Structures are given as structure tokens and as C-alpha cells.
Amino acid sequence: MAEGPTQGGVDQVPPAAAAAGGRSVLAKREVPQEAPPRPPIVPPRRQHALGYNPRLALFFLLPALVLLGALMLYPIWYTIGRSLFDRAGDSFVGIDNYRRMFELDATRRAIRNNAIWVVSAPTLATGIGLVFAVLAERVRWQTAFKVAVFMPMAISLLAAGVIFRLVYEQDPDRGLANAVATSVVDAVRPPGELAGGRPSQPESVRSTGGGYETRRAFRPGSSVPIGLVAIPPDEIPSDAVRARSPARGGPGTLTGTVWVDFTRGGGGTPGVVDPTEQGLPGVKVEAIRAGDVAGSATTDPDGTFAVSGLDRSDSYRIALPSSNFREPYGGVTWLGPTLVTPSIIAAFLWVWIGFAMIVIGAGLAAIPREVLEAARTDGANEWQVFRRVTAPLLRPVLLVVLVTLVINVLKIFDLVFVIAPPSSQRDANVVALEMWRVSFGGARDQGLGSALSVLLFVLVVPAMIYNIRRLRADRA
Amino acid sequence: MSAATATASTAPIPPRESWAQRMTRAVSRGPLHLVLIVIALVWLLPTVGLLVASLRPPSESAQTGWWKALTDTSQLTFENYRQILDDPLITQAFWNTVLITVPATLGVVVIGALAAYAFAWIDFRGRDWLFVGVVALLVVPIQVALIPVAKLYGTLGIFGDISGVVLFHVAFGLPFAVFLLRNFFAQIPRELLEAARIDGASELKVFRTVILPIGLPALASLAIFQFLWVWNDLLVALVFADTSNAPLTVAIRSQMRQFGTNFDIIGPAAFLSMLVPLAVFFAFQRYFVQGILAGSER
Known part of the structure; x- marks a missing residue:
């Protein structure tokens, strides 16, 4: 899937990215593989511009700048201001909405659940994705395997939610998860002949x-x-x-x-x-x-x-x-108050592990074979090769995957909204869902809604800074 | 087994050792293959479940699991699909999805490509800063814009309209589009552009005849990515589209309250909504993967 950008000479890759083998997946973000057909000797130049021409630039940039300004920049500004006003927006209340955000049961639970999500889901997806990528590399039918695991990335989270509602149906005669759970448990610990007697x-x-x-x-x-x-x-x-x-x-x-x-x-x-x-x-x-x-x-x-x-x-x-x-095992209450968040996280993993696997797989493919062979010739076993050579070289890729997943998990909305049945929506609540609920879903408290959005925004600021830093590093 | 032995022994260059080695490896890797097959099945099973369940009559679905249909295929019927394709609510929603997705995809590709060209090849003061600003917007959560944009649309009188949904998707697709395309366009050799200029081509013509054809792979990646993004969206449409303009995702979601009793609508409609993304995914897998690799962190 990934042609190693390390094949020397070919200058499809910016020098900054080609320099370090481990950075090679970042190179892919610079250049999609189908590089333009061109003479191979032209080095990339820092100074691209054909000429100084602000008016012409404005002509090309105008539609984008108008849209970004009106629908992103101005709204960010407005939302920050709006979060300091009351539910209808009439009177200034200072940081009252932020105080309420950490006091109300619903929002506190949402924030706590988001914390659970952020701590568990990205690391699990990255870890399992890494294992899958490493295992898949060892078989010939890795493409088929990767397609199977990656496929959920193409479908909507709503569809994924419907799929998992079906999996988590409580009745073991209808829900796949409980059908499996009950047959395993009943096989290990058979129900009594006289249940109910x-x-x-x-x-x-x-x-x-x-x-x-x-x-x-x-x-x-x-x-x-x-x-x-x-x-x-x-x-x-x-x-x-x-x-x-x-x-x-x-x-x-x-x-x-x-x-x-x-x-x-x-x-x-x-x-x-x-x-x-x-x-x-x-x-x-x-x-x-x-x-x-x-x-x-x-x-x-x-x-x-x-x-x-x-x-x-x-x-x-x-x-x-x-x-x-002994009664026959009734199955697990997947979508009850205690398990609903872990169950939805499992659905999230089903969707996103494919992403982690593909990006990490591209990183693996970019590691030069010779480096691995050299380690093996030196007598390292497979685990040592992985631990000492592969893993360190993959670090930047793993970081990119992890950061991407954290950003996605912070805004998680659809899966929770769709999978949690009405009775456990409160137990499964997350910030993005509560933001929608208080702003548009009845309560109409847009002051609190704005405060929740600002919270989400503040949480992605580190990722923003990280992106800018990386951009500057790549261009330096 | 015996056939394999025969082949091995009659092979011109006796690969006796390598054959033995290969066998040993295959056997020692047996568990690995098994593990991977099990994982792949676990990954496919939930989707297969939705497909099979959507093909069963509601009377069966209410009582037994979809896997019963695997042994009793007489349960399978297209009746549910016939019903939802006759249901104006669903067909209208499908049509709305198309009406939202196509312009939102074209819009982001065209506007993004224009801006990316300026960032890559036209010099102006503050260019680098402006580009850094666009990259900073890559990770902005859409929640932060929902309330003000809803108010803005109210003022403009397009709240509830498809146009509002489209504009919102284009705006939030732009940072990624500009980022991806600028990096690609910047790799195009200067000589090609200069040659076109010397021939007297205008900037727009250079853009159309040089940049766009060469940038096609990147444009394709972007288009597929944006297409799937918009097709699969629930939240934006939930906020900005009223009932008559709601796409499939919103229409299906409105049935979810009675998941059990409405499954004969939810199941087939959900599968229907997956068909287009799956087709796009399988047809353009390579571009999709490139988009993913380039777009980590959105």
C-alpha cells in the first residue's frame, strides 16, 4: 500500500520527510502517492511563488476566506462570547455557565464519561491496530484482512450504531453478543434441570x-x-x-x-x-x-x-x-447503566481500529527491510526486533494515530446518540451529546451549550499547536 | 498433500529443502492464520448480521436472531426493501442525502483547489501566516460553530434549507482540502507552470490546464473523503436541516426510539445508506486510503 519513500533519488518526497526513516508516513501527508509525472531531477523549492501578486491571490482565495471567516472564525469568537450570557442570551452572567457545567449532574457525568473515553478508546485502538498491522504483515492475504477490518471506516457512525444496537439486543435469542455469552456460560456452568422448581x-x-x-x-x-x-x-x-x-x-x-x-x-x-x-x-x-x-x-x-x-x-x-x-444464564445487560459506555467504546473500536491499522501498516512498510535484517543477523529474536527496532521507528506514527483518535473521541456524538437506548442515554452521556441536547434538543440553554462547545474547543488547542509545530518543522 | 509431494519431487530444480521449509513455516504459522481469520470474521459478522436481519420479515425478527435465517433461508425476503422504497419519507431522505452530498463535495474541491493554488504558487504578503491559520482550523470541533451558524442562517432565512447544510460542510471541509491540495500542488515542477505562462496563458488557464490535470489524484482523494464525510454525517443535518430536507441518517435516527418494533424500517434503510459509501470505498479504495493517510488528525 505504501511505496517506501526511502527509495533514494526519487524526489517525490520533501527532504525533511525523507531524512528520517521513521518520519516517512508523515511524508505521505505531504504527497499523496500518485506524484505528478515530472522530470526526476528537479529539487523541491522553498520559494514556490511565480510572482508577487496580492490581487490575483485574493481572487483565488476569496471564496475560501469568506466561508472560513463566516462559518468558522466568526462562530468561534461568537461562541466564546455567548458562553458568558444566560440561556436566552439577554443578560451577562460571567463565568456562571462554566460553573454550572461542573456542578450539574448531567454535564458532570458527560465530562466524566468523556474522560473515560479519552483515556481508554484511543490507546486501545492504537494498541490493537498495531498488533493487527504487525500480524497482517506476516500473511499473504493481508490485503483481504485489512479490507475486512478497515471497511467500517467507510460507513456512517449511524449505521455502525444500528449494527451494534442489533448486536447488543438483550434477549439472547436475538442479540448476537448475548447469544455468544449465554452459550459460553451455559456450556461452562450448565443450568440446572429444575430451574424455577x-x-x-x-x-x-x-x-x-x-x-x-x-x-x-x-x-x-x-x-x-x-x-x-x-x-x-x-x-x-x-x-x-x-x-x-x-x-x-x-x-x-x-x-x-x-x-x-x-x-x-x-x-x-x-x-x-x-x-x-x-x-x-x-x-x-x-x-x-x-x-x-x-x-x-x-x-x-x-x-x-x-x-x-x-x-x-x-x-x-x-x-x-x-x-x-440454577437458571439458565440470561446474558449481559450491555446497554444498562453500568456497561453502556464500555459497550459503545467497543463499537468505536470496531470502527476505528482499521484506521489505526492502516496508518501504522503504512509506517511499518516504510521501515527499510535492511534495518530489520541487520538486527536479525545480529541474533535478535522477533520480539527483540519489534521492541528495539520497529517500535522506536514507529513512534512518530503511533503519536499521529493517537492524537487523531483523541481528537475524534473528544467530539464523539453519533455512536452514543444512536446506540444508547433512551433509558440509558443519561448514563452514556458525553460532552458533544449534552451540548446538542441543551442547545437544540429541548432545553434551549444556549449559554450552557456554548460553554460546553468552548470546553471542547479548548481541549483540541494542544492538537492545533502540535499541528502548526509539525507544519513548521516539515517546512524548515 | 500427495499432489503437493508429487509436484515437489518432479520439479526441475529440486526445491526439496525449500519445500520442507515452506511446509514447516506453513504449519508453524497455522495459528497465526487462524487468529487472523477469526478476527476478520468477528469484524464482518456484525455487518452481515445487519444485512441478513434486514431481509427477514418483522414477525421473525421479533422472535429469533438473524442467524436462524442462515439455516432456514426461506425466511429471506425483499419485502422490507420494497416497503421502504415505496415509503416517500425514505426515498425523499435518500434524495436529500444526494442533494447535500454532491454540491458539498464539488464545492469543497473547487474552492479548496483555488485557494490551494494561491497558497502554492502566488506570492503575497502574509501568505505563510494565513496558511498556518488554515492548518490551525483543521481540528476545530464543529460544535463550536453550531449555535452561531444556526443564528446566522436564521437571519439569512436559510435555516432548515439544504443550502445551509451544504455551506456548513464546505466550510468545515476547507481546511483539510487546502492543506492536502497545497502540499500536492507545491510539488508540481515550476517549469510546467512557467512554460504555460510563456505561452501566454492566464492564471486561470494555468490553473485549469496544468494544475488540475496533474493534481487529479489528490483531487480524487479529497473528493472521496469529503463525499463519505458528508454522506455519513448526522449531527450537521440534525441541527440545520428541517424534516423535509433531512438526509437518510437523520430519518433513520428518528425511528430509533422504537428500535425493536421499527427494525423493518431501520434495518433496510441503514443498509441502504451504507451501500453508496461501500461502493465508493471498494471502487476507490486506494484514493480513500491516501486521503486517510494524509488526513489523520482531522
């Missing part, structure tokens, strides 16, 4: 924080019925058969049944295994003595279980541990 006889079975336990203790040889209700028919495992009362166990064995204690159509007796009632297979059953698990078993398709190896002289409570009742 509860004992049919609370007087003899008590709740133990998620699971259940008999109130009484039983001696081995007894048979313990544990009826459950509130299990929807379609949740009953398909291998379940009609429930049965087990034979009493031998010495050292406790038996019993776990079943759906509910006769469809009515007629059954609670606590009794009635003829049409179904057993619950696969339920984990534990025998508890003095709080410790002394033995365990799993129920058969007819709901019967037998815990053996118990001490015949002791008595045990029968427990159904909480894992039986």
Missing part, C-alpha cells in the same frame, strides 16, 4: 439459599419422597417416565423419589407419588450429616435415587443442592 410441601422441605433440604433427618433404610412443583411441562427432561416409590434400601442406604408432585387435570395428593405423576431424572441428591455431605446420588428416569455407604446408626437430611435449580 420448588417443593410441594414447604412444611417438610425448607429452602437453603438456592437449593432445598428436608427439615427432618432420616435413618438409612428409610424412603424419602421429595415432590416439586412449578416446573413447566416443556422443562421436564424428555427421558422422564412415570414416578415410582422405591423399595426401602438395605442397611446404609437411603432411598427416595424426586418427582413432579402435580397431577394434570387435578386429583393428586400432595406429598404422595400419584399414578400419573412423572419422575425427574438427573437430579443431584445429597445426604447431609451435620452440615457435611456424607453421600450423593443422581435420580433415575422414574425419579428414584439411592444414596448408599451411609452409617446405619446416624440420620441424614436429604438435600437437593442449588446447582439443580
